[in-house]
Amino acid sequence: MDWFAGRLVRWYDKHGRKDLPWQSEPRDPYRIWVSEIMLQQTQVATALPFYLRFVERFPSVSALAAADQDAVLHLWSGLGYYARARNLHASAQALIEQHDGRLPEDIDALQALPGIGRSTAGAILASAFEIRAPILDGNVRRVLARFHCVDGPPGKAATEKALWAHAETHTPKEQAKLRDFTQAIMDLGATVCTRSSPDCDHCPVSKRCAALEADAVDTYPQPRPRKVLPTRDVRMFLIIDPAGRCLLERRPPSGLWGGLWTPPERNADYDPDRLLEELGLDATIVFNTTIRPVFTHTFSHFHLNIEPVQVYLARTPHTVQEEGSRRWYHPLDKDELGLSAAAVKLLDTIR
Numbered sequence: 001m002d003w004f005a006g007r008l009v010r011w012y013d014k015h016g017r018k019d020l021p022w023q024s025e026p027r028d029p030y031r032i033w034v035s036e037i038m039l040q041q042t043q044v045a046t047a048l049p050f051y052l053r054f055v056e057r058f059p060s061v062s063a064l065a066a067a068d069q070d071a072v073l074h075l076w077s078g079l080g081y082y083a084r085a086r087n088l089h090a091s092a093q094a095l096i097e098q099h100d101g102r103l104p105e106d107i108d109a110l111q112a113l114p115g116i117g118r119s120t121a122g123a124i125l126a127s128a129f130e131i132r133a134p135i136l137d138g139n140v141r142r143v144l145a146r147f148h149c150v151d152g153p154p155g156k157a158a159t160e161k162a163l164w165a166h167a168e169t170h171t172p173k174e175q176a177k178l179r180d181f182t183q184a185i186m187d188l189g190a191t192v193c194t195r196s197s198p199d200c201d202h203c204p205v206s207k208r209c210a211a212l213e214a215d216a217v218d219t220y221p222q223p224r225p226r227k228v229l230p231t232r233d234v235r236m237f238l239i240i241d242p243a244g245r246c247l248l249e250r251r252p253p254s255g256l257w258g259g260l261w262t263p264p265e266r267n268a269d270y271d272p273d274r275l276l277e278e279l280g281l282d283a284t285i286v287f288n289t290t291i292r293p294v295f296t297h298t299f300s301h302f303h304l305n306i307e308p309v310q311v312y313l314a315r316t317p318h319t320v321q322e323e324g325s326r327r328w329y330h331p332l333d334k335d336e337l338g339l340s341a342a343a344v345k346l347l348d349t350i351r
């Protein structure tokens with residue numbers, strides 16, 4: 001083991017997180033996989049309750065593969081980045097079809113599954129099977145960029161190459177230490193070498209940290225060039241019947257909020273009467289239409305300005321044209337629906 005790995009493993013022994021639910025013995029590759037997917041864009045404290053609900057409802061690959069996508073998205077509601085849930089579901093079905101319901105102990109086979117990149121595959125191999133494979137998630141990137149003063153913004157090919165090379169060099173060859181090292185370097189980034197306030201005084205590798213030595217900790221990792229996010233303006237229509245139910249549409253399976261249910265979304269200037277006509281609803285049953293203040297939901301690549309339009313109906317229509325997927329939903333229902341973040345927010349306003 002090199003100096004860096006040795007220091008980290010000893011530090012982990014004393015200070016690392018060893019009581020996370022997916023770390024219980026015997027290790028369950030399925031649970032480790034679910035945790036790794038949830039932690040891709042989310043911190044442990046946020047992901048924990050979602051993880052516990054998820055594995056209680058879907059305790060195995062076969063249970064997840066057999067689930068309805070709505071039930072999977074429902075348990076993911078509020079965690080964001082829903083492609084992760086859709087990929088997890090699709091991967092479970094692929095595991096049943098191609099790998100007898102087990103996670104393969106092979107990096108290429110793991111990476112062939114939807115939603116599993118090189119770092120996630122490495123984490124699964126090391127944590128579940130004690131197979132040597134480097135990892136490079138956001139926390140590890142930050143630690144290595146600082147420890148080695150790696151120049152260049154994240155995502156650039158040369159930066160990635162340099163970081164992967166350091167990750168490869170430090171990953172121990174000793175099988176017995178592999179799991180601890182993998183968890184240790186993730187924990188160091190999450191708890192000590194944090195983004196905004198690294199605690200170098202308590203860092204096990206501070207003696208040889210190049211950024212600390214150069215008094216340049218704040219300089220690494222070097223930031224991505226700032227880009228101004230574009231905005232999009234839309235209207236979302238809350239069509240509410242006398243029973244308090246709201247009309248929802250299911251979004252296309254991929255893309256923004258893919259597969260999730262949301263109030264009908266149309267262009268910013270879309271007229272309520274036009275929508276009612278489109279839905280096969282008689283405009284005379286509307287007794288009140290209210291336009292609410294615009295709110296903004298920010299995605300990684302743009303801002304979505306949403307203007308809610310509440311349309312109260314005087315009576316429940318007999319039918320709604322079922323073009324695509326539409327349904328009535330009461331905000332107090334326990335129906336297992338995957339709701340978009342906007343739907344959750346808007347339904348809260350009429351709950």
Ligand code: SF4
Nearest residue numbers: 146193200203206209
């Ligand atoms: S010494 Fe500071 S900057 Fe360097 S790895 Fe440790 S916490 Fe990060």
